[in-house]
Amino acid sequence: MxxxxxxxxxxxxxxxxxxxxxxxxQLAALRAQIGDKKVLLALSGGVDSSVVAALLIKAVGKQLTxxxxxxxxxxxxxxxxxxxxxRNQMDANLVYVDAVDRFLDKLAxxxxxxxxxxxxxxxxxxxxxxxxxxxxxxxxxxxxxxxxDILESGPVKAHHNVGGLPEDLQFELVEPxxxxxxxxxxxxxxxxxxxxxxxxxxxxxxxxxxxRCVGAITRDRLEAVRESDAILREEFAKNGLAGKxxxxxxxxxxxxxxxxxxxxxxxxxxxxxxAVNTVDAVTAEVAELPFPLLQHITARITSEVKGVxxxxxxxxxxxxxxxxxx
Ligand code: XMP
Numbered sequence: 001m002x003x004x005x006x007x008x009x010x011x012x013x014x015x016x017x018x019x020x021x022x023x024x025x026q027l028a029a030l031r032a033q034i035g036d037k038k039v040l041l042a043l044s045g046g047v048d049s050s051v052v053a054a055l056l057i058k059a060v061g062k063q064l065t066x067x068x069x070x071x072x073x074x075x076x077x078x079x080x081x082x083x084x085x086x087r088n089q090m091d092a093n094l095v096y097v098d099a100v101d102r103f104l105d106k107l108a109x110x111x112x113x114x115x116x117x118x119x120x121x122x123x124x125x126x127x128x129x130x131x132x133x134x135x136x137x138x139x140x141x142x143x144x145x146x147x148x149d150i151l152e153s154g155p156v157k158a159h160h161n162v163g164g165l166p167e168d169l170q171f172e173l174v175e176p177x178x179x180x181x182x183x184x185x186x187x188x189x190x191x192x193x194x195x196x197x198x199x200x201x202x203x204x205x206x207x208x209x210x211x212r213c214v215g216a217i218t219r220d221r222l223e224a225v226r227e228s229d230a231i232l233r234e235e236f237a238k239n240g241l242a243g244k245x246x247x248x249x250x251x252x253x254x255x256x257x258x259x260x261x262x263x264x265x266x267x268x269x270x271x272x273x274x275a276v277n278t279v280d281a282v283t284a285e286v287a288e289l290p291f292p293l294l295q296h297i298t299a300r301i302t303s304e305v306k307g308v309x310x311x312x313x314x315x316x317x318x319x320x321x322x323x324x325x326x
Contacts, residue, residue: 048144
């Protein structure tokens with residue numbers, strides 16, 4: 001489709017000045033498209049949807065309603081950050097949906113990775129649709145589609161992360177980032193004043209921690225994933241690795257091993273550390289980590305995370321291992 005091709009004349013957005021020019025142009029275009037009508041946006045807190053939200057808040061203010069669905073598979077502190085930045089600092093209309101129980105009930109006993117993804121995607125659409133129906137007079141649906149999404153999947157109906165949005169609701173799409181590459185989205189986000197923690201976030205899959213709690217998700221093992229991930233991120237940030245390693249996270253497999261804590265025998269889960277560098281996620285190499293740091297992270301995880309007595313480091317490149325474990 002012609003209108004899904006990036007114009008050849010469009011300069012690569014690499015500087016604050018170029019970002020500002022893009023923002024000014026988009027604000028005018030968004031106001032022209034939306035007029036005095038209302039817009040809805042599924043705001044995950046990821047880079048793309050956050051930048052779309054910030055643009056729309058500037059363009060049409062309270063005509064925008066952001067819906068943040070907490071599916072229980074977000075990282076520690078993420079829902080709080082979305083509320084703090086968008087509701088408290090940017091004064092946006094933000095509907096926060098606590099759907100944790102709904103998702104975890106639907107996922108109970110589901111062990112197959114692709115079925116898990118489908119359950120999460122389908123439930124997301126259902127929750128979002130319910131929220132959309134509660135709001136009156138919405139005519140536009142904003143999406144954080146970026147250029148690689150279009151290149152990878154042809155004319156997109158669905159945002160890559162959430163696995164699709166309601167098709168039977170008759171919305172006109174608003175996709176202000178659809179010709180931007182990821183690095184350009186970050187420059188624009190920075191220029192819009194979003195916090196660095198949001199703009200320079202590492203990639204995070206739509207199914208979230210769900211694919212890192214290997215096999216059938218249980219609440220206690222999911223908490224072990226969330227807590228160990230928070231420790232890993234904190235230690236990477238403290239040790240200057242946060243902006244340097246492309247993606248890093250923890251996984252908790254669905255098996256236990258014996259251990260000893262304070263002289264008592266334990267039978268608990270291991271936590272796996274995965275940290276990789278890549279250009280395009282098609283292949284990846286393992287990030288070299290200082291051994292003292294690994295020892296320190298291990299000590300923290302085994303003493304602070306409930307139900308964990310062992311830490312493993314995944315030193316497998318892609319291929320043969322994928323970046324995620326399922
Ligand atoms: P793999 O595990 O396939 O991951 O080597 C490559 C990149 O894609 C991310 N990933 C996903 N992102 N939905 C997403 O939005 C998914 O279902 C999904 N699965 C993997 C992964 O985090 C890595 O950056």
